[in-house]
Amino acid sequence: MKLLIKTTLYYVIASLLFFIAAGFIIVYDFNNILDQEINNLLINSEEIVTTQIVNDIPLESLNNYEQVIEKTNSKAFLDKPCFKDTTRYDIIDDNFHKYRMLRVTRRIGNNYYDISIFRSLIQPNTLVKQVLLSLFSVFLGLLAFLIVSNLLISRKVWLPFKETLRTLNNYELGSTSPILLNKTSTQEFNQLNDIILAMTAKIKYDYINLKEFTENVAHEIQTPLAIIRRRCEKLLQQNDLNNDQTKSIMAIYNNCLRLSKVNKGLTLLTKIESGAYQVEKNVNLTQILISQIAHFQEMISLKNLTLNQEVKHEILHDINPELVVVLFSNFIKNAINHNNAGGHIEISTKAGEIGFYNTAKNGPINPELFQRFKKSESNSLGLGLSIITKICRLHNIKLSYEYVNDTHKFRLLF
Amino acid sequence: MKLLIIEDESELLEDLMDFFKKDHFLCESATTVAEAQEKIYMYNYDAIILDIGLPDGSGLEVLKSLRTVDNNAGVLILSAYDAIEDKVSGLNLGADDYLAKPFDYNELNARIKSIIRRKHFKGSNMVVFDTISINTDSQEVHINQKLIDLTQKEYQLLIFFISNENRVITKESIVEHLWGDNTDSFDSFDFIYTHIKNLRKKIIKSGDKDYLKTVYGIGYKFQKE
Numbered sequence: 272m273k274l275l276i277k278t279t280l281y282y283v284i285a286s287l288l289f290f291i292a293a294g295f296i297i298v299y300d301f302n303n304i305l306d307q308e309i310n311n312l313l314i315n316s317e318e319i320v321t322t323q324i325v326n327d328i329p330l331e332s333l334n335n336y337e338q339v340i341e342k343t344n345s346k347a348f349l350d351k352p353c354f355k356d357t358t359r360y361d362i363i364d365d366n367f368h369k370y371r372m373l374r375v376t377r378r379i380g381n382n383y384y385d386i387s388i389f390r391s392l393i394q395p396n397t398l399v400k401q402v403l404l405s406l407f408s409v410f411l412g413l414l415a416f417l418i419v420s421n422l423l424i425s426r427k428v429w430l431p432f433k434e435t436l437r438t439l440n441n442y443e444l445g446s447t448s449p450i451l452l453n454k455t456s457t458q459e460f461n462q463l464n465d466i467i468l469a470m471t472a473k474i475k476y477d478y479i480n481l482k483e484f485t486e487n488v489a490h491e492i493q494t495p496l497a498i499i500r501r502r503c504e505k506l507l508q509q510n511d512l513n514n515d516q517t518k519s520i521m522a523i524y525n526n527c528l529r530l531s532k533v534n535k536g537l538t539l540l541t542k543i544e545s546g547a548y549q550v551e552k553n554v555n556l557t558q559i560l561i562s563q564i565a566h567f568q569e570m571i572s573l574k575n576l577t578l579n580q581e582v583k584h585e586i587l588h589d590i591n592p593e594l595v596v597v598l599f600s601n602f603i604k605n606a607i608n609h610n611n612a613g614g615h616i617e618i619s620t621k622a623g624e625i626g627f628y629n630t631a632k633n634g635p636i637n638p639e640l641f642q643r644f645k646k647s648e649s650n651s652l653g654l655g656l657s658i659i660t661k662i663c664r665l666h667n668i669k670l671s672y673e674y675v676n677d678t679h680k681f682r683l684l685f
Numbered sequence: 686m687k688l689l690i691i692e693d694e695s696e697l698l699e700d701l702m703d704f705f706k707k708d709h710f711l712c713e714s715a716t717t718v719a720e721a722q723e724k725i726y727m728y729n730y731d732a733i734i735l736d737i738g739l740p741d742g743s744g745l746e747v748l749k750s751l752r753t754v755d756n757n758a759g760v761l762i763l764s765a766y767d768a769i770e771d772k773v774s775g776l777n778l779g780a781d782d783y784l785a786k787p788f789d790y791n792e793l794n795a796r797i798k799s800i801i802r803r804k805h806f807k808g809s810n811m812v813v814f815d816t817i818s819i820n821t822d823s824q825e826v827h828i829n830q831k832l833i834d835l836t837q838k839e840y841q842l843l844i845f846f847i848s849n850e851n852r853v854i855t856k857e858s859i860v861e862h863l864w865g866d867n868t869d870s871f872d873s874f875d876f877i878y879t880h881i882k883n884l885r886k887k888i889i890k891s892g893d894k895d896y897l898k899t900v901y902g903i904g905y906k907f908q909k910e
Binding site: 490497501507570 | 694785787788791838852857864875876879901904
């Protein structure tokens with residue numbers, strides 16, 4: 272969820288809770304005030320009635336729908352005003368309505384009068400409703416204002432952050448252009464940018480160091496290897512070598528070659544990992560595949576393997592062309608080397624898919640083989656599949672492997 | 686043929702000098718950019734072997750200076766395997782070929798000779814060995830004035846052997862030459878037997894001479910009887 276939506280949502284929920292609580296408090300307070308007001312009104316009316324009785328105004332003219340006065344003998348309510356909520360039948364709209372009544376007994380002269388005053392609660396209730404309604408609309412307006420202002424303010428405030436994100440997203444560790452983060456007026460973002468700058472500088476420094484180190488190691492190993500190789504070749508030129516000597520020299524020579532190849536493979540892996548191979552847009556994989564198949568055609572026929580190729584679909588992908596060559600040659604080499612005598616190789620393309628299938632002798636590949644230096648036979652280097660895996664992983668190519676009917680099935684999905 | 690070898694690693698330089706002197710090249714050496722520049726300003730060379738990593742700078746600087754003096758020398762760059770950038774910029778600066786360390790000497794030799802042929806024998810690119818003559822432009826091979834028909838691989842093999850005559854060549858060298866870096870399986874030797882067998886048959890058939898000797902346990906040697 273986007274930060275802006277998230278904060279707004281929390282904002283709305285918090286505001287709603289607050290508004291509900293505020294609504295309850297306001298209604299409660301308002302009711303209290305109205306009650307007080309009505310009670311005062313009732314007391315007032317009662318005082319007027321009492322005064323009127325004292326002034327000998329006949330009871331008949333005082334009695335009406337809202338006040339009932341009658342002589343009584345009971346002294347239960349004598350000078351003890353009592354408030355009560357009640358419902359009364361209203362003849363006008365044929366309905367019961369809420370009323371508040373005050374009942375009190377007064378002694379005037381020698382007579383006791385039971386005075387009941389009624390006040391309808393319809394008006395106060397509609398008033399509360401009205402107030403609530405207007406309050407609600409004010410709240411609603413406030414909420415809308417809050418949301419909009421929050422969106423606008425957040426958008427503005429978080430702008431530098433978004434810019435930082437965008438810059439980081441476009442940043443490539445291997446690239447020479449430094450990371451550029453603008454100063455902002457927000458302290459925290461400045462702090463964040465400073466930390467990012469310091470961190471990337473450190474990472475870049477380590478990365479360059481590591482890169483230089485691997486390059487140096489590879490370089491330093493290459494010259495001695497060249498010398499060993501040359502000296503072996505020189506020894507082999509002599510005519511008077513006996514069998515044992517030849518064997519020993521050939522062993523040194525072959526292991527030297529092997530070391531060179533391991534070195535090359537590892538250097539290649541490091542280079543792929545470090546992103547030294549620049550990605551090019553829309554590389555035509557089909558063309559490269561066709562030329563690689565042609566390159567290995569001879570080896571395939573010399574090994575008495577049959578090749579079935581169905582390479583027609585044009586597949587374009589963003590990748591480095593040299594790595595594509597490495598990728599395809601590794602697949603084809605594996606298909607040749609790990610095949611049985613008189614076996615079969617099939618290379619086919621579909622839309623967004625390249626498949627390499629070959630008959631096999633030793634059952635399915637152990638998943639561990641996809642890692643470095645795991646190998647099935649002693650004469651291979653054990654780097655091929657890890658190079659394949661690495662290239663695929665770094666270039667958004669899905670690599671699938673199955674073993675069906677004594678056949679290795681590698682599929683590249685784009 | 687005059688050859689300038691620019692390499693700072695003394696043992697490697699010694700090996701290179703030794704190797705090419707045996708092949709009757711006039712070899713001179715330089716171990717720094719400054720020394721190399723001085724030499725290319727003063728003398729003319731047919732070919733230059735150029736190491737990129739030199740103590741006082743990049744070999745590419747030598748290449749730049751070479752272009753300013755309009756020297757017609759063919760240049761082969763030797764560089765660490767991992768530096769693709771060197772390969773690209775080297776070839777852009779007008780180098781003729783590129784070989785990564787650790788390299789095969791026979792391969793280097795074949796490539797240097799190929800560069801010299803291209804650069805200095807324009808129009809008559811003939812390689813002659815005893816009764817064999819090869820036109821490297823048309824890729825036609827004559828033995829005793831008879832045209833013989835070779836496959837691409839057999840042709841490559843023949844040129845490789847003749848460039849390295851009288852030298853024991855390992856099977857590994859041959860595999861690397863024919864198939865390049867793409868072979869890390871060592872059972873690919875089976876493949877070269879077929880080619881060598883066919884090439885030998887064709888040569889014997891048209892010339893009655895067997896130049897190709899098998900050196901037991903090591904490889905082959907191409908020599909006049």
